[in-house]
Structure formats: C-alpha cells, structure tokens
Amino acid sequence: MRVALYDQYGGPGVLYEGTLPKPVPRAGEVLVRVHAASVNGGELTARAGKVRLVTALMDRGFPKRTGTDFAGDVAALGAGVSRFRIGDVVWGVLARAFGSMAEFVVVPADQLARTPVGLDLVRAAALPAVGTTAITALRDKARIREGERLLVRGGAGGVGSVAVQLGRAYGAHVTALAGARHLDFVRDLGADEARDYSTTAPRDLGRFDVVLDTVGTGMADYRRLLTPTGRMVSIAFDSSRVLRSLGYLVASTAFGPRRVRFFSGNPRHDLLAELARLTESGAIRPVVARTYPLAEIAHAHRALQAGGIGGKLVITVAGSAN
Known part of the structure; x- marks a missing residue:
C-alpha cells in the first residue's frame, strides 16, 4: 500500500x-x-x-x-x-x-x-483529532458553563476553529485571538469578539473563566487573565523550549489556584460518536x-x-x- x-x-x-x-x-x-x-x-x-x-x-x-x-x-x-x-x-x-x-x-x-x-x-x-480535543478540553477538563467567558488562543486553527463553535454551543461568551486576516472568519464561526493577536497584549483582554491555549507560548501571561475560579487548558507547548515548557505545565498543574490542565488525546468510540452528534446537529461544522x-x-x-x-x-x- x-x-x-x-x-x-x-x-x-x-x-x-x-x-x-x-x-x-x-x-x-x-x-x-x-x-x-x-x-x-x-x-x-x-x-x-x-x-x-x-x-x-x-x-x-x-x-x-x-x-x-x-x-x-x-x-x-x-x-x-x-x-x-x-x-x-x-x-x-x-x-x-x-x-x-x-x-x-x-x-x-x-x-x-x-x-x-x-x-x-x-x-x-x-x-476527528481537533473535534475530540476541543470537546475534551472544554467539556471535560474546563467543565465550561453557560454564561462563562471563554478565550480561545489560535481561534482560526484546527482545534481553535472547533473550540470557538463549541464554546458558542455551550452558551459561553467567546473571545477568539487570531491573525488580522482571519478575524471575520472566526466571527463567522461564532466568536462574540475577535482580536488580532499581533496587536493585542494579554493585559488588554480582561478576565476569563476559561482560557483554551492552542499556541503554547507565553502561557504565564494568559494564566494571569483567569478569574479566581478560572481554568486554563493547554493543548500545546513551546517546541523551542520543550523541557522548560513541560516544567511550567507540571508546576502549574500541581500547585495553587487557577491550575493549567494539560492532556494528550486518546479518543474512544463514545467521544467520536458525540462529535458526530454535534456535527449532525449543526453545532460544529x-x-x-x-x-x-x-x-x-x-x-x-x-x-x-x-x-x-x-x-x-x-x-x-x-x-x-x-
């Protein structure tokens, strides 16, 4: 073959x-x-x-x-x-x-x-990969709730584009960070706010109940945006500083409030079936x-x-x- x-x-x-x-x-x-x-x-x-x-x-x-x-x-x-x-x-x-x-x-x-x-x-x-990752991140790890504020870093990418749609379906207020040329794209996916990551500093974004990081750099800056009960889920790390990034993830997962959740996907039949259901319903395209x-x-x-x-x-x- x-x-x-x-x-x-x-x-x-x-x-x-x-x-x-x-x-x-x-x-x-x-x-x-x-x-x-x-x-x-x-x-x-x-x-x-x-x-x-x-x-x-x-x-x-x-x-x-x-x-x-x-x-x-x-x-x-x-x-x-x-x-x-x-x-x-x-x-x-x-x-x-x-x-x-x-x-x-x-x-x-x-x-x-x-x-x-x-x-x-x-x-x-x-x-399959991006959809099951987004479901696991928002539903299972962050346990996002209706009315919460969600920030998606990398909103125009594979996982990010699904997470924007899924966050909207779960009833969250969605802010997406993306490149300038993709701001209309992420708005069309359902983002309530779309911001250019190259001209928007983290401190200008406000507070969030959930941050989904698909980028992996500068995680500490975005973790500071969490509310006292906020949750950050990261699916990426800085590949140019692998050990340092992994060390930060381990430390932030183990200690203190506003912990960072990190996971490696291994979707089973039920998760793939849920993705199919969400797609058939029109929640995800x-x-x-x-x-x-x-x-x-x-x-x-x-x-x-x-x-x-x-x-x-x-x-x-x-x-x-x-």
Whole structure:
C-alpha cells in the first residue's frame, strides 16, 4: 500500500510517498480503507524531531510514519468485532501513534465511530483529532458553563476553529485571538469578539473563566487573565523550549489556584460518536482550507508550517486493494 514516510528528522522535504505491506487486523481490530486524513500540528513537531526526548521510549526507528486522524470505510474485521460491518463509513484517531497517511490503517474497534450522516469523507477527515480535543478540553477538563467567558488562543486553527463553535454551543461568551486576516472568519464561526493577536497584549483582554491555549507560548501571561475560579487548558507547548515548557505545565498543574490542565488525546468510540452528534446537529461544522493528494504530503506540511491558514489541510488518499 502507499504510505507517507520519512527516513530522518527535518523539514517538510524529508517526507515522501513510499510503500509498506497492507496491515492485517487482529482480534478486536478493524482494517479501514482511508479516503482522507488531516494534517495536525503535532505531526510537524514530531517530524522535525523537536520532541524526540519526550518520545524516546516509544521510538521505533526509521522509517517513520505521519498522520493521526482519518475517515474511510471498513475493509476487513478482526475476530470478535461486531459493532461494524464491511463497507461502514467510519472515522477515528490513532492512539499515541502516527500512520493515518496511508491507504489502509488498522484500528481497535473501540477507537472508531460512524461518520456524521450527510458529511462527505474529505470534510469528515478534518474533524476527528481537533473535534475530540476541543470537546475534551472544554467539556471535560474546563467543565465550561453557560454564561462563562471563554478565550480561545489560535481561534482560526484546527482545534481553535472547533473550540470557538463549541464554546458558542455551550452558551459561553467567546473571545477568539487570531491573525488580522482571519478575524471575520472566526466571527463567522461564532466568536462574540475577535482580536488580532499581533496587536493585542494579554493585559488588554480582561478576565476569563476559561482560557483554551492552542499556541503554547507565553502561557504565564494568559494564566494571569483567569478569574479566581478560572481554568486554563493547554493543548500545546513551546517546541523551542520543550523541557522548560513541560516544567511550567507540571508546576502549574500541581500547585495553587487557577491550575493549567494539560492532556494528550486518546479518543474512544463514545467521544467520536458525540462529535458526530454535534456535527449532525449543526453545532460544529468542519472547515477545510485546502486539500492535497498523498504524493504532496510535503507540500501540505510546508503550508501548515508557514501558518496563516484558517481551518484544516486534508490529504486525499485513493484507497486500493493492492
């Protein structure tokens, strides 16, 4: 099968389209024919080798794979799987691994769910990782309540664009920080206020009950904006200062009020099903900025790395039986 690979850490140019044997599902697993997969920021960080010290124990050597979430159809079932049938249209997120940029992936059955009714697979592929992250951050970690004030850093990005919509659906007053060219974009997603991050200092923003940080830099400055009972959830850290950033997260999680919540996503069936429900209800809509064929995976990484994108970049994969 065709698959995106890289043989060394580095810039987007290390990525290439190679081949690997098609995987075979074991008991409890499902073989999914991938139709599309999205590009996420963590994949860029891993490809560049910026977190190799953190992931050393899980490092399996080269060649390495990329891609986290996907949408496709069920191609084969492992023993004991009864929730799905061949041909079911599904989406999912690989747990603590990369490899969705391929014609086929093997996934535990409890990490899959059916895609929202009426949503095509390219748009569906834009949601699993960012959508489940936003739900976990706001609903489970921050426990956001109706009427609270929410600040979303990186409101035009993958997670941020979903969080803006979700915050509005949960009844919060949403302020989104984004680039100047994307202010109308985040307002259209449902932000009550949209501010240019390049010209807005944290001290000019006021107080918030919840801060969702998708950027990872200057976290202490944004933590100071919390009300006495405020909660800050971070899904990113400064990749140029990995150990220092992780140290701050650990300290702020363990000590004092207004603690920072940090988590690594590992969505199961129920969370993916909730994302499908929210999408079908109209509370969340995927935003695909651009699509690329699998052979242009390096171009997609380069575009996301350059920044300035509103929404998601999606890789289209032509599944085959080979």
